[in-house]
Amino acid sequence: MSPKRPPRPLTLRDVSEAAGVSEMTVSRVLRNRGDVSAATREKVLTAARTLGYVPNKIAGGLASQRVNLVAVVIPSLSNMVFPEVLGGISAELDDTGLQPVVGVTHYSPAREDAVLYDMLSWRPTGVILAGLEHSKAARAMLDNAAIPVVEVMDIDGDPIDTAVGISHRRAGREMAEEILRAGYRQIGFIGTHMPEDHRARKRLAGFEERLAEAGVTLAAREFYQGGSSLLKGRELTQRILAREPHLDFLYYSNDMIGAGGLIWCLEQGIDIPGKLGLAGFNAVELLDGLPMRLATTDARRIDIGRRAARIVSGKEAAPENGIVALTPTFIPGDTIRRI
Amino acid sequence: MSPKRPPRPLTLRDVSEAAGVSEMTVSRVLRNRGDVSAATREKVLTAARTLGYVPNKIAGGLASQRVNLVAVVIPSLSNMVFPEVLGGISAELDDTGLQPVVGVTHYSPAREDAVLYDMLSWRPTGVILAGLEHSKAARAMLDNAAIPVVEVMDIDGDPIDTAVGISHRRAGREMAEEILRAGYRQIGFIGTHMPEDHRARKRLAGFEERLAEAGVTLAAREFYQGGSSLLKGRELTQRILAREPHLDFLYYSNDMIGAGGLIWCLEQGIDIPGKLGLAGFNAVELLDGLPMRLATTDARRIDIGRRAARIVSGKEAAPENGIVALTPTFIPGDTIRRI
DNA sequence: GTGAAAGCGCTAACAC
DNA sequence: GTGTTAGCGCTTTCAC
Numbered sequence: 001m002s003p004k005r006p007p008r009p010l011t012l013r014d015v016s017e018a019a020g021v022s023e024m025t026v027s028r029v030l031r032n033r034g035d036v037s038a039a040t041r042e043k044v045l046t047a048a049r050t051l052g053y054v055p056n057k058i059a060g061g062l063a064s065q066r067v068n069l070v071a072v073v074i075p076s077l078s079n080m081v082f083p084e085v086l087g088g089i090s091a092e093l094d095d096t097g098l099q100p101v102v103g104v105t106h107y108s109p110a111r112e113d114a115v116l117y118d119m120l121s122w123r124p125t126g127v128i129l130a131g132l133e134h135s136k137a138a139r140a141m142l143d144n145a146a147i148p149v150v151e152v153m154d155i156d157g158d159p160i161d162t163a164v165g166i167s168h169r170r171a172g173r174e175m176a177e178e179i180l181r182a183g184y185r186q187i188g189f190i191g192t193h194m195p196e197d198h199r200a201r202k203r204l205a206g207f208e209e210r211l212a213e214a215g216v217t218l219a220a221r222e223f224y225q226g227g228s229s230l231l232k233g234r235e236l237t238q239r240i241l242a243r244e245p246h247l248d249f250l251y252y253s254n255d256m257i258g259a260g261g262l263i264w265c266l267e268q269g270i271d272i273p274g275k276l277g278l279a280g281f282n283a284v285e286l287l288d289g290l291p292m293r294l295a296t297t298d299a300r301r302i303d304i305g306r307r308a309a310r311i312v313s314g315k316e317a318a319p320e321n322g323i324v325a326l327t328p329t330f331i332p333g334d335t336i337r338r339i
Numbered sequence: 340m341s342p343k344r345p346p347r348p349l350t351l352r353d354v355s356e357a358a359g360v361s362e363m364t365v366s367r368v369l370r371n372r373g374d375v376s377a378a379t380r381e382k383v384l385t386a387a388r389t390l391g392y393v394p395n396k397i398a399g400g401l402a403s404q405r406v407n408l409v410a411v412v413i414p415s416l417s418n419m420v421f422p423e424v425l426g427g428i429s430a431e432l433d434d435t436g437l438q439p440v441v442g443v444t445h446y447s448p449a450r451e452d453a454v455l456y457d458m459l460s461w462r463p464t465g466v467i468l469a470g471l472e473h474s475k476a477a478r479a480m481l482d483n484a485a486i487p488v489v490e491v492m493d494i495d496g497d498p499i500d501t502a503v504g505i506s507h508r509r510a511g512r513e514m515a516e517e518i519l520r521a522g523y524r525q526i527g528f529i530g531t532h533m534p535e536d537h538r539a540r541k542r543l544a545g546f547e548e549r550l551a552e553a554g555v556t557l558a559a560r561e562f563y564q565g566g567s568s569l570l571k572g573r574e575l576t577q578r579i580l581a582r583e584p585h586l587d588f589l590y591y592s593n594d595m596i597g598a599g600g601l602i603w604c605l606e607q608g609i610d611i612p613g614k615l616g617l618a619g620f621n622a623v624e625l626l627d628g629l630p631m632r633l634a635t636t637d638a639r640r641i642d643i644g645r646r647a648a649r650i651v652s653g654k655e656a657a658p659e660n661g662i663v664a665l666t667p668t669f670i671p672g673d674t675i676r677r678i
Numbered sequence: 679g680t681g682a683a684a685g686c687g688c689t690a691a692c693a694c
Numbered sequence: 695g696t697g698t699t700a701g702c703g704c705t706t707t708c709a710c
Contacts, residue, residue, distance in 0.1 A: 008485075009462065009483065009484065009485065010483065052479045052480060052482075052483040054456060054459045054460050054480060054483065054484070055460050056460065056462060057460040057461050057462075058397055058400045058401045058406065058461065058462055059401050061397045062397045062398050062401050067397065077416075077422045077425060077426070078419075078422060078423070078426065080417075080419065083416040083417060083422065084417070086416060087416070087417065090443070099457065101440055102441055104429070117393060118438065120393045121393050121394050121395065121396040122396050122397065123348070123395060123396075123397055140391045141391060141393060143391075144348070144349065144391040144393065145348065145393070146347075146348065229624050229625070229627065229628060230624075230625055230627065230628020230629065231624075231627040231628040232628075233628065234628055259628075260628045263628060263629065263630060266630075267630050285568050285569075285570075286568070286569060286625075288568065288569065288570040289568060289569020289570040289571075289572065289573055289598075289599045289602060290569065290602065291602060291605075291606050
C-alpha cells in the first residue's frame with residue numbers, strides 16, 4: 001500500500017526510521033555486508049519492501065568509489081553482429097554483479113570519442129570497445145581512466161591493454177585459400193565503402209595477399225554505402241555480374257549481402273557452386289534457413305563477448321602479451337565447389 | 340603529454356589548480372552555465388584538455404539531483420525489432436542531452452522487475468519500457484520513482500502514465516479482414532508459445548475475433564518455443580502442412596518465421612499466393628530481399644521509439660488519455676491473392 | 679552486532 | 695564574473 005507518486009524518492013533514512021535501526025544497519029542488510037542478526041535483517045527487509053525503497057546508486061557509487069558498470073562501445077546495433085557480442089558479454093557478466101552499459105558510435109571516430117567521454121564520466125569498472133583503431137583523444141581518456149580496457153573483434157594491431165578477437169587478415173587469407181583450392185580464379189569482391197570499417201579492410205587485405213601468392217588478382221570489386229541488407233546484396237550482385245560476366249566467384253564482406261546475392265543467383269538459375277561460387281563472412285543464423293547454405297567464416301562473436309567479459313570482470317587474467325586470439329572457422333556450406 | 344595511468348582519477352580540483360580559478364568556475368565552464376569571461380573560459384578549457392579531465396557524473400548527479408539517463412527496458416536484443424525501436428529513441432534523444440540506458444528482460448517478468456530495480460537505482464530522468472503488463476512490484480517501483488513512464492509497442496490496456504504503440508488486436512483484426520477478403524478460408528496460425536508475449540497473444544485474439552465474425556474458425560495452429568529464425572519457420576511450415584494439407588493460408592506471428600515458411604514453400608513449388616497465402620508481422624527490412632514479398636503489417640517500430648522519446652524528454656506533451664495510438668499498416672506484398 | 683562521524687566530487691544558492 | 699558554503703545519499707572507518 002505504498003503512496004502514489006511520492007514527491008521525493010525514498011532514502012535510506014526513511015527505511016532506517018521505519019525499521020527502527022540506524023541507516024548503517026539498513027545499508028549493511030541491503031548489501032549483505034557484515035554481520036547483522038537475523039531478526040534485524042528481517043525487520044529491515046520488511047520495511048524496505050513495504051516502502052518500496054530503491055537504493056540510490058549515484059550516492060552509493062560516490063561514497064564507495066565503485067560502480068558496477070562496464071562500458072561497452074560498439075559501432076552499430078542494426079547489424080546483428082554486435083548484439084551477439086553483447087549477448088556473450090551479458091551472459092558472462094550475469095553472475096558478477098557487473099552490468100553492461102552500451103554506447104553506439106555508428107562507425108564514426110568522433111562519436112566514439114564522445115561516447116567514451118560520456119561513459120567514462122560514469123566511472124565504470126572497465127571498458128569493452130570494438131576495434132583497435134582509436135583517436136589519440138580516446139587513448140588518452142582510456143589511459144587516464146586507469147581501468148581495464150578490452151578491445152574486441154580484432155587482434156591485428158596494438159591493444160591498449162588487451163585485445164580479444166580473431167585475425168581478420170587471417171580470415172581473409174584462409175577464405176582465399178579455400179576458394180583457390182576449389183579452382184576458382186576469376187574472383188570478385190563486394191563490400192562496404194567504409195574507411196572506418198577496419199576489420200573489413202583487413203580481411204580484404206589478407207584475401208588479396210593470399211591470392212597474390214597464387215598469382216591471382218582480384219578481377220572486380222564493388223563497394224557500397226550504408227547498411228547491409230539482402231536487397232543491397234541482390235543489387236550489387238546483379239551489377240557486378242552485368243559488368244563482369246566472366247567472374248566465377250564472389251566474396252562478400254558480410255553474410256547479409258552474401259545471402260541477398262545468393263538468393264538473386266538462385267532466382268536467375270545460375271549454377272551454384274558450379275559456375276559461380278559465393279562466400280560471406282560472419283556465420284549469421286539467417287544462413288541456416290536459406291535454400292542453399294552460403295560458405296562463410298565464423299567470426300566467433302559470442303566467444304569474443306564472453307572472453308572479453310571474463311577479462312574485465314577479473315574472472316580470467318589478461319594474457320601477458322595482451323592478445324586473446326580466437327580462431328576464425330571456415331564453414332564450407334554449399335556455395336563452394338567440392339573437389 | 341598526460342601521465343600514463345594515473346593512480347587516482349582527476350577531479351575538478353586538479354583542473355581548478357591548473358587553471359588558477361575556483362572549482363566553481365571550472366564547473367561553470369565545463370557545463371556552459373552562467374557567465375564566465377572568455378579569458379577564464381579559455382584557461383579552464385585548456386587546463387581540462389591538457390590534463391585529460393573527464394567529469395565525474397556520479398558526483399554531479401548526486402549534487403544536482405538530476406541524471407541525464409533514460410532507462411529503456413525491452414524484452415530482447417536478438418529480435419531486430421527492439422533495436423529498431425531503440426534506434427528511434429536514440430535518434431530523438433540525440434539533441435536533448437539525454438542518454439538511453441538499455442536493460443533486457445528476455446521476456447521474463449522476474450527479470451523485468453530486477454532490471455527495473457537496477458535501472459531505477461540510477462535515478463533516471465524517465466523510463467521507457469515495452470508492453471503494458473507488469474508485476475505489482477514493478478508498478479509500485481515505477482509509482483515511487485515519480486518520473487515519466489512511457490510504455491511502448493502496445494496500447495491495448497491501461498498505461499501507467501503514457502502508452503505509445505499500435506493496437507495489436509486491431510492489427511490482427513485487419514489482417515484477418517484482408518485474408519477473408521481475398522477468399523481464403525482454411526487458415527492456420529504459427530506463433531511462439533510464450534505466455535509472456537502479450538502482443539502476439541492480442542494479435543491472435545483480434546485475428547480470431549474477426550474470423551469468427553465471418554463464421555470462420557482457425558483450422559490449425561502450431562506453437563514453438565525459443566527464438567524465431569528462418570529455419571524454425573521452415574520446419575514449422577512443413578510440419579503444419581504435413582498435418583493439415585488442406586490449409587490455404589498461414590498467418591505467422593512474425594516475419595522471420597514467415598520468411599522461412601515462404602522460402603520453404605517456394606522450394607517445394609507450392610503455388611503462392613494461388614494455392615496458399617502467407618502473411619507475417621512487423622515489416623522487417625529482410626523481406627525486401629526475398630524472391631517474393633511476404634504480406635505483413637508495419638508495426639511502426641521507429642515511430643514508436645521516436646514518439647516515446649519525445650514524450651520522456653518533454654519535447655512533446657503526453658496526451659490527456661495517456662494513449663498515443665499509431666496506425667498499424669497492412670502491406671500486401673505478393674503472398675496474398677489479389678481479387 | 680550496531681551506531682556515529684566524516685567525506686566521496688560535485689553543484690545549488692547565495693555572497694561579493 | 696567569480697568565490698564560498700553547505701549538502702546531495704550513501705559507505706568507510708572506527709568506536710562501542
